Amino acid sequence: MKMLYTILFILLLIQSGNAQSITQVKAGDNALGTIPYDKFQKPGLCGSACHNDFYMQWQQTMMSQSYTHHWDEIEYFRLAVPHAEKDPVVAGVKAGCNGCHAPLSFLAGDVPPPAPDKMSRANEGVSCDLCHSVTGFEGDVPHNFNYIASPGEIKNGPRGTGNSPEHEVKKSDFLSTGDFCGTCHNEKDPYGIWVKSTHLEWKEGPYFKQGVKCQDCHMTYAPGLSAAMGNKYPDVRQHLFHGAHDPGKIKGTIELRVHPSSKEAEPGEKVVFTVALFNQKTGHKFPTGSVEDRIVWMHVEATDANGKVYHLKVDKKGFEGEEYTIAADVLAYQDMGIALNQPDFKGVQRDGVPVGDRIFRMPYLDPQGRMTIQQWNTKSLGVDYRLGPRETKLETFTFNIPDNAPPGELKVNAVLNYQRLVKPVADLLKVPADETEIVLVNEHSTSIKIVD
Ligand code: HEC
Ligand code: HEC
Numbered sequence: 001m002k003m004l005y006t007i008l009f010i011l012l013l014i015q016s017g018n019a020q021s022i023t024q025v026k027a028g029d030n031a032l033g034t035i036p037y038d039k040f041q042k043p044g045l046c047g048s049a050c051h052n053d054f055y056m057q058w059q060q061t062m063m064s065q066s067y068t069h070h071w072d073e074i075e076y077f078r079l080a081v082p083h084a085e086k087d088p089v090v091a092g093v094k095a096g097c098n099g100c101h102a103p104l105s106f107l108a109g110d111v112p113p114p115a116p117d118k119m120s121r122a123n124e125g126v127s128c129d130l131c132h133s134v135t136g137f138e139g140d141v142p143h144n145f146n147y148i149a150s151p152g153e154i155k156n157g158p159r160g161t162g163n164s165p166e167h168e169v170k171k172s173d174f175l176s177t178g179d180f181c182g183t184c185h186n187e188k189d190p191y192g193i194w195v196k197s198t199h200l201e202w203k204e205g206p207y208f209k210q211g212v213k214c215q216d217c218h219m220t221y222a223p224g225l226s227a228a229m230g231n232k233y234p235d236v237r238q239h240l241f242h243g244a245h246d247p248g249k250i251k252g253t254i255e256l257r258v259h260p261s262s263k264e265a266e267p268g269e270k271v272v273f274t275v276a277l278f279n280q281k282t283g284h285k286f287p288t289g290s291v292e293d294r295i296v297w298m299h300v301e302a303t304d305a306n307g308k309v310y311h312l313k314v315d316k317k318g319f320e321g322e323e324y325t326i327a328a329d330v331l332a333y334q335d336m337g338i339a340l341n342q343p344d345f346k347g348v349q350r351d352g353v354p355v356g357d358r359i360f361r362m363p364y365l366d367p368q369g370r371m372t373i374q375q376w377n378t379k380s381l382g383v384d385y386r387l388g389p390r391e392t393k394l395e396t397f398t399f400n401i402p403d404n405a406p407p408g409e410l411k412v413n414a415v416l417n418y419q420r421l422v423k424p425v426a427d428l429l430k431v432p433a434d435e436t437e438i439v440l441v442n443e444h445s446t447s448i449k450i451v452d
């Protein structure tokens with residue numbers, strides 16, 4: 001009898017050992033090289049007959065281009081990889097960038113992946129099967145690709161209904177959460193700094209509290225089919241994922257209103273113009289994500305009755321680090337010299353926008369305290385002067401009416417502009433022009449009367 005119990009006990013041990021090795025799925029850095037490419041289906045297959053609309057939508061998104069997009073290719077191969085090979089502190093990014101940008105290659109251990117023109121499976125980017133194989137995440141805070149991927153017969157989805165001839169469908173509440181997106185939309189760099197925090201910003205803001213999640217704004221619901229031969233639903237998740245590369249999403253994000261301190265003034269008098277900027281659209285801060293690249297700036301001009309134009313510079317508020325939020329003619333981004341093999345690299349112009357304009361940004365600072373666009377080389381963050389969700393900021397512009405200003409109408413126009421990548425950096429690295437396209441977020445104007 002005792003013997004039997006011992007055998008049973010041993011059998012149980014072996015059993016639980018096995019079960020553990022099956023359920024122990026690796027995530028984050030530990031998942032490198034744990035899943036071969038052929039475990040994942042190709043997006044073309046998902047899109048061929050069943051999910052044609054989602055496939056077409058997905059192809060327009062940045063997530064289908066997360067490895068092939070020109071600026072990603074340039075930043076990874078010209079800056080990140082050479083830098084990782086020279087500086088042991090950041091050595092991990094050579095593999096790590098791919099955990100989010102070329103997840104299939106990362107999981108297959110194929111890093112650095114072949115360049116985009118080699119047409120390897122890295123080019124699939126954040127694919128259908130990657131997202132739909134995720135079952136959860138490891139740890140407390142989603143970040144740095146700590147999603148748990150278990151590809152196979154079962155595809156996770158929001159309903160768990162529908163009979164697919166191709167695969168099984170399982171209901172997953174996780175896919176419908178912001179935490180799912182956070183596994184790639186929060187990033188901590190080798191210095192332990194949060195260099196991407198879209199999900200954390202959302203969690204601290206008003207939308208999370210009201211139950212509004214990423215999907216509600218980036219995967220909006222519409223009546224229709226989710227698979228060609230499937231049921232009709234009133235709320236099919238559109239795979240739009242529109243963001244910074246969709247001018248329609250950027251436009252109107254911030255509302256502007258400008259008013260004067262008085263409707264009439266004489267030459268020599270001072271008039272203060274106040275601009276109220278209200279973030280009505282984003283669920284996180286604006287800008288968010290690749291904050292090190294993005295620039296949002298406000299340009300204010302007055303035009304007198306003779307058509308003469310005056311550039312109004314923003315009034316200083318006096319907070320710490322404000323110098324980074326007012327456009328200036330200074331050099332920055334010297335740390336690109338490491339990867340570019342130019343130890344004496346002087347840097348390039350920091351902002352590339354008119355001096356004196358207000359910039360809504362958070363500077364990323366390298367170990368020497370200089371501004372950087374290399375988020376992996378960020379040792380500290382400067383002042384956070386971005387526009388939070390539903391936040392209103394007031395900016396003032398004091399104008400000394402010139403002694404020779406003609407009587408009549410003086411018009412003042414405030415314009416808020418957005419650019420995905422600071423222009424001087426794009427010029428240096430020869431990033432194609434669409435990345436520095438200036439998108440008009442909003443504008444507003446007012447006028448006063450100049451009297452004798
Ligand atoms: C496996 C990692 C991963 C997951 C999971 C993920 N994303 Fe992304 N996402 C990325 C990467 C990488 C990019 C950047 C693509 C590029 O421009 O290179 C991106 C880009 C985007 C963009 C476009 C940004 C722009 O610049 O226009 C949006 C919007 C977006 N994701 C929303 C979401 C939402 C919403 C979710 C959750 C439902 C999600 N993502 C889940 C990795 C991921
Ligand atoms: C970035 C991750 C991501 C990618 C890439 C992605 N999906 Fe999805 N998909 C989701 C999420 C999240 C949901 C559920 C959203 C929710 O519940 O709000 C979803 C829902 C679905 C649904 C169910 C829709 C419904 O309303 O019934 C189908 C089918 C689907 N996706 C297929 C695809 C196909 C096919 C592709 C590739 C062409 C794809 N997905 C790419 C994240 C993704």
Ligand code: HEC
Pocket residue numbers: 178181182185198199200202207212213214215216217218242243244245249250253281282283284285286287288289290294
């Ligand atoms: C209330 C609507 C709303 C919610 C909720 C929301 N977003 Fe956005 N998101 C926007 C708008 C509007 C933009 C365009 C302006 C901008 O770039 O910030 C945007 C932009 C983005 C971008 C592009 C940023 C860039 O510079 O490339 C990403 C990525 C993104 N959102 C991801 C997310 C994720 C992940 C979540 C959830 C954690 C989320 N969003 C929640 C409205 C929303």
Ligand code: HEC
Pocket residue numbers: 069071072075076080093096097098099100101143144145183184185186187188198244288289290291293376420
């Ligand atoms: C934790 C996930 C994650 C890691 C790791 C990561 N990225 Fe990203 N990356 C993203 C997401 C998400 C976006 C787009 C969202 C945004 O800007 O809001 C993005 C955007 C970018 C962009 C801007 C794309 C554009 O067109 O504007 C570049 C370039 C980029 N990443 C390069 C890199 C490089 C190089 C590395 C490694 C040093 C890296 N990324 C590591 C998630 C990641």
